[in-house]
Amino acid sequence: MQRDAPVNNPCCRFCGTALRHTFVDLGMSPLCESYVAPEQFNQMEPFYPLHVYVCEHCFLVQLEEYVSPEEIFSEYAYFSSYADTWLQHAKAYTDMIVERFKLDEQSFVVELASNDGYLLQYFVPKGIPVLGIEPAANVAEVAIKKDVPTLVRFFGEELARELAAAGKQADLLIGNNVLAQVPGLNDFVKGMKVLLKPQGVITMEFPHLMRLMEENQFDTIYHEHFSYFSLITVEKVFAAHGLTLFDVEELPTHGGSLRIYARHTEDTAKLIGQRVTELRAREEAAGFALMETYALFAEQVKDTKRKLLDFLIRAKWEGKSIAGYGAPGKGNTLLNYCGIRSDFLDYTVDRNPYKQGKFLPGTRIPILHPDKIKETEPDYVLILPWNFKDEIMEQVGYIREWGGQFVVPIPEVKVYS
Ligand SMILES: [Zn+2]
Numbered sequence: 001m002q003r004d005a006p007v008n009n010p011c012c013r014f015c016g017t018a019l020r021h022t023f024v025d026l027g028m029s030p031l032c033e034s035y036v037a038p039e040q041f042n043q044m045e046p047f048y049p050l051h052v053y054v055c056e057h058c059f060l061v062q063l064e065e066y067v068s069p070e071e072i073f074s075e076y077a078y079f080s081s082y083a084d085t086w087l088q089h090a091k092a093y094t095d096m097i098v099e100r101f102k103l104d105e106q107s108f109v110v111e112l113a114s115n116d117g118y119l120l121q122y123f124v125p126k127g128i129p130v131l132g133i134e135p136a137a138n139v140a141e142v143a144i145k146k147d148v149p150t151l152v153r154f155f156g157e158e159l160a161r162e163l164a165a166a167g168k169q170a171d172l173l174i175g176n177n178v179l180a181q182v183p184g185l186n187d188f189v190k191g192m193k194v195l196l197k198p199q200g201v202i203t204m205e206f207p208h209l210m211r212l213m214e215e216n217q218f219d220t221i222y223h224e225h226f227s228y229f230s231l232i233t234v235e236k237v238f239a240a241h242g243l244t245l246f247d248v249e250e251l252p253t254h255g256g257s258l259r260i261y262a263r264h265t266e267d268t269a270k271l272i273g274q275r276v277t278e279l280r281a282r283e284e285a286a287g288f289a290l291m292e293t294y295a296l297f298a299e300q301v302k303d304t305k306r307k308l309l310d311f312l313i314r315a316k317w318e319g320k321s322i323a324g325y326g327a328p329g330k331g332n333t334l335l336n337y338c339g340i341r342s343d344f345l346d347y348t349v350d351r352n353p354y355k356q357g358k359f360l361p362g363t364r365i366p367i368l369h370p371d372k373i374k375e376t377e378p379d380y381v382l383i384l385p386w387n388f389k390d391e392i393m394e395q396v397g398y399i400r401e402w403g404g405q406f407v408v409p410i411p412e413v414k415v416y417s
Contacts, residue, residue: 010064012055013185014237019053023061024298026050029336030361032222032329037358054294058236061228065183094122103128110170112155113178117143160191169197175204180225189241202262211256216411218301219334230288231279238262247273255387305338308413312344320379324348327355327367331384336362377402386410
C-alpha cells in the first residue's frame with residue numbers, strides 16, 4: 001500500500017498509532033448539514049479535508065477531528081422523530097429488549113445521544129425509569145416535554161463517574177448512531193464501563209464498515225462521522241475497556257448497520273453467541289484484518305465518480321434535463337466529491353420545509369418543493385438518499401408520464417425506467 005508523505009500525520013483515536021495509510025481521500029468538503037440560506041449566498045463557506053485514514057495496527061477507519069463536536073452538535077438540526085420508519089424501529093427495539101432482558105420498574109435505562117426522546121419515550125409507558133443524555137439543548141428540550149428526563153451534557157468518563165457516585169448505574173445502556181460520532185472514543189467507551197451495572201447490558205447501533213465497502217457507500221462519509229467500524233475493530237475497542245461483545249445483529253438501517261450487545265468482561269454468565277463468532281469469521285474471510293483489503297477501496301470510489309460523471313456528461317450532450325431528489329448529508333458528500341453543481345442538476349427537491357429555499361452546501365444547488373418536478377418535467381431524477389430509493393420511485397412515479405427516468409448513483413450509476 002502506498003504511504004502518504006509524513007507531514008502532520010494524525011494518530012489513531014483508539015490505539016495511538018501514527019496514521020500513514022489513506023482509506024479514501026474525498027477532497028475538500030463543507031459540513032454536510034450546513035445548508036446555505038439565500039442571505040448567505042454571496043458569503044464564503046468553510047471547507048475541510050474529507051481525508052479518511054485506516055490504522056495499520058487496529059484497522060479503525062477514521063477521519064481526523066477537523067471540526068469539534070461542540071460546533072456540530074450543540075445546536076443540531078436533526079430531529080430523529082421526523083422519520084416514521086426510525087420511530088417504528090425504536091418501538092420494535094424497546095419491545096424486544098424489555099422482553100429479552102426482563103426489564104421492569106426496578107431497572108434503569110440510559111441512552112447516550114438520546115436526541116428528542118424518539119426511543120426512550122417507549123420505555124416511559126412501561127413504567128421503566130429512563131435517563132437521556134443529549135448535548136444538543138434544542139433537541140433535549142423536545143425530549144423533556146415528552147416526559148423523558150434528559151441531561152444536556154456530552155458523555156464521557158467524567159459524567160459517568162458523577163452518575164455512578166449518585167447511584168445511577170444502568171441495567172441497559174443504549175447508544176444509537178453515536179459511537180461513530182465521538183472524537184474521544186476511549187473516554188466514551190470507558191465511561192460506559194463505569195456507568196454499567198455489574199450485570200448490565202450495552203447495545204449500540206452504527207453503520208457497518210463491511211457494508212460501506214461492499215456496497216460502495218462512500219457518500220456516507222462525512223465530517224460528523226469520525227469512525228467507521230468493523231466488528232473486528234469494535235471488539236478490540238470494547239475489550240480494551242473491559243467490555244465483551246456477546247451478541248450482534250445485522251440491520252438494514254442506514255444502508256446496513258450492526259447492533260452490538262456488550263457486557264462486563266467479568267460477567268461470564270452471558271455466553272458469547274454464535275452470531276458474534278460467525279460474523280467475525282466472515283469479516284476475517286473478507287480480509288478485514290489485512291491492509292490490502294482497505295487499499296482497494298479508494299480506486300473503487302474513483303471509478304464510481306468517473307462512471308457517474310460519464311453518465312451526466314452524456315445526458316447533457318444529449319440535451320436532457322436532470323433534477324435531484326432529496327437533500328441528505330450523503331448527497332452533499334457525493335456532489336462535492338464529484339464536482340456536480342447546477343451545471344448538471346438544475347435543482348433538487350426535499351420534503352423538509354426547513355431545507356426548502358436554501359442551497360446545498362458547497363455545490364449551491366437550490367433546494368425546492370417537490371412540486372417543482374411536476375412543473376418542469378425533467379428527463380432524469382437523480383435520487384440522492386438511495387437508501388429510500390424504492391419509496392421515492394413510488395412517490396414520484398408520475399415522472400414516467402412524460403418519459404422521465406430515475407437515476408441511482410450508489411453502488412454504481414443505474415437508470416430505472
Ligand atoms: Zn489504531
